[in-house]
Amino acid sequence: MLLIGACSLHELIGNLAGRLHKSQLWRRPTIALMAPALPDSAVGTLAAPPEVERYVRDDLRKVHLAAIAANGSDALVFEFIRDIATGVLRLGESWIANPSELIGLPGGGTIPSDPSGMLRMLGLESAPPMLSFRDDAFLETWREGSGGSARRCWSRGCGAVAGSSSTMRAIPAVPSGSRAPPGGTPGWSPG
Amino acid sequence: MNALLAEMIAEARLLPGLDILSLPEALQVTGPDVTWDGPYYSRLLAEAYAFGADRLARLRFGPGEEPEAGLRAALRRAEAQLEDRLRQAVLTEERDRLQAEAAALHAALARAEVTLAGTQAALATVRAELATTQAAMVEMAALQAHLAVARGELAEMRRERDSLRAAAARHPLARLRRALGVGTEAADPALPRV
Structure with missing residues (x-):
């Protein structure tokens, strides 16, 4: 089972620990997840803890849809609270998750939550446009990402979508810690 | 935020092949007193997560x-935790009572x-005074003994003096002098005055 979400989903799935094998993409808001890839040069020299740097690089390269398709999980579980809790930054013609809102990212160290700290972390000189759930344009942008882009992607077979009961099949229970730590692998990202 | 989530x-x-797993809003804890450091003052109860996991398990593993089952297990865990907290509270109360008693003791x-130290100091003073008094009493007894001896010696000397006076009065020369009327106007300066 592949999870996309933050602590709410992490805690919910924790109740099924030992009964399924799971991996978790930490937050990865829909708008950034479905946006087109960017070159690494879209940001400056990153000054972030290693896990955050990897998170941002993977976000720029948009490696996750292909990784989700190749993951082999027979169900994808995601929640929308991550879209509420994690704003996005406009870079070029794309979006990335606001790295200063990655609260709870394991290995993330101390993540600056102020705008200037975020700029230093990304090596940027000026603040890129930000979009949060409070903005009027949020829902339409999200709808384009989750609806339009997702439909186009899924129609091409980019990945499995939260499985219906008719498509689910049982997965043998995995002893805790044998393939994944208890509660999954927050922050997991391929590449 | 809830309106946005609903939208x-x-x-x-509208997406195909999607099951929606929703939780009752009543299971959400909201308010500034909620202990969590996220950007929003909301959190689900542990039992709510278990409830959601049950629903997901039914989707995942079939009817x-x-x-x-998970919700009941979560409720049992919560009950056990509550009993444990109550037991800890009782133990804490007993510990506090014993600590208070120990502190009072x-x-x-x-x-x-402190009282004993004062008493011992007073006793030492009394003992020192007693020793001084006893030494003074011993010294006084010795002085009294000396005095008794001196008095005895003095009485002996007086008796001897009186005896000498009587013998002198009976001496023939004294009778002669009395007959001649010599030496009666003044006492003999050679004789001691007592």
């Missing part, structure tokens, strides 16, 4: 899955030690 969920319902002991 997002409504949008998601044969025991409904709400220590304080009483400290006061008693």
